[in-house]
Amino acid sequence: MSLPTPFYADELVTLYNADALEILAELAPGDVDHVVTDPPYQTTGTSWATRASSWADTMNTAHWFTSWYRHVTRILPEHGSFWSCCNWRTLPIVQRAAHDARLDVTSVAVWHKDAIRTGSPRGLRSDHELIAIMAKSAFRISDRSAGDVWTIKTSTKKAHGHPAEKPLAIPARIIDLIQPAPGQVILDPFSGSGTTAEAAKRRGLKVIAVEADSAWCDTIARRLAATPPPA
Numbered sequence: 001m002s003l004p005t006p007f008y009a010d011e012l013v014t015l016y017n018a019d020a021l022e023i024l025a026e027l028a029p030g031d032v033d034h035v036v037t038d039p040p041y042q043t044t045g046t047s048w049a050t051r052a053s054s055w056a057d058t059m060n061t062a063h064w065f066t067s068w069y070r071h072v073t074r075i076l077p078e079h080g081s082f083w084s085c086c087n088w089r090t091l092p093i094v095q096r097a098a099h100d101a102r103l104d105v106t107s108v109a110v111w112h113k114d115a116i117r118t119g120s121p122r123g124l125r126s127d128h129e130l131i132a133i134m135a136k137s138a139f140r141i142s143d144r145s146a147g148d149v150w151t152i153k154t155s156t157k158k159a160h161g162h163p164a165e166k167p168l169a170i171p172a173r174i175i176d177l178i179q180p181a182p183g184q185v186i187l188d189p190f191s192g193s194g195t196t197a198e199a200a201k202r203r204g205l206k207v208i209a210v211e212a213d214s215a216w217c218d219t220i221a222r223r224l225a226a227t228p229p230p231a
């Protein structure tokens with residue numbers, strides 16, 4: 001198999017409507033410089049509510065994560081970095097998959113959402129998600145004083161309607177910390193509404209975006225067509 005016809009392409013963005021694993025399998029070492037993504041977390045509240053299946057589900061999900069993390073290990077150059085959103089339930093999945101794919105989790109950033117909502121009666125109001133950072137050996141962060149707690153306000157209203165849509169400020173901050181050299185390529189294999197792709201295009205970076213759901217590809221294409229590259 002070779003890469004399919006893109007669903008959308010412009011001077012900076014190439015979007016594939018495909019399974020991320022199919023596209024990752026076709027990419028060669030050095031085709032991308034950094035991976036910035038927000039994969040499906042795959043652990044549902046129902047699974048965790050039924051104690052018997054929760055740990056088994058977590059480990060099955062870790063196998064799937066390992067299968068695509070291994071491609072990330074294969075294609076990233078030594079100056080590359082991998083940023084993978086997760087939460088406290090899925091951090092063990094990320095750690096397990098990173099170990100099996102020979103990636104080092106070099107930091108975990110806490111995204112403090114500063115959101116107004118009510119918590120569960122048995123626990124605390126959930127106000128954060130996580131971003132695991134897996135840097136290859138020659139990656140150098142642009143700001144060594146940057147901390148690992150990021151307060152980025154979120155609202156329940158999603159600008160592009162995706163239920164898991166992240167604020168644009170998250171991939172924008174990641175790209176600030178990477179400071180990719182001109183011509184470097186960002187890959188987001190789980191693009192959703194295209195937030196990472198928009199942040200990359202706004203910086204004049206090339207981006208390869210993949211999304212399995214064609215309805216979200218329509219959204220990404222509209223969103224990216226309306227995003228101007230920097231003047």
Ligand SMILES: C[S@@+](CC[C@H](N)C(=O)[O-])C[C@H]1O[C@@H](n2cnc3c(N)ncnc32)[C@H](O)[C@@H]1O
Pocket residue numbers: 018019020021038039040041162164165166167189190191192193194195196210211212213216
């Ligand atoms: C957590 S969402 C990403 C949201 C995104 N960060 C945003 O701001 O809109 C994950 C996305 O991955 C897509 N997805 C799930 N499995 C996939 C697969 N195997 N290949 C490609 N995309 C997939 C889902 O359709 C979903 O849109």
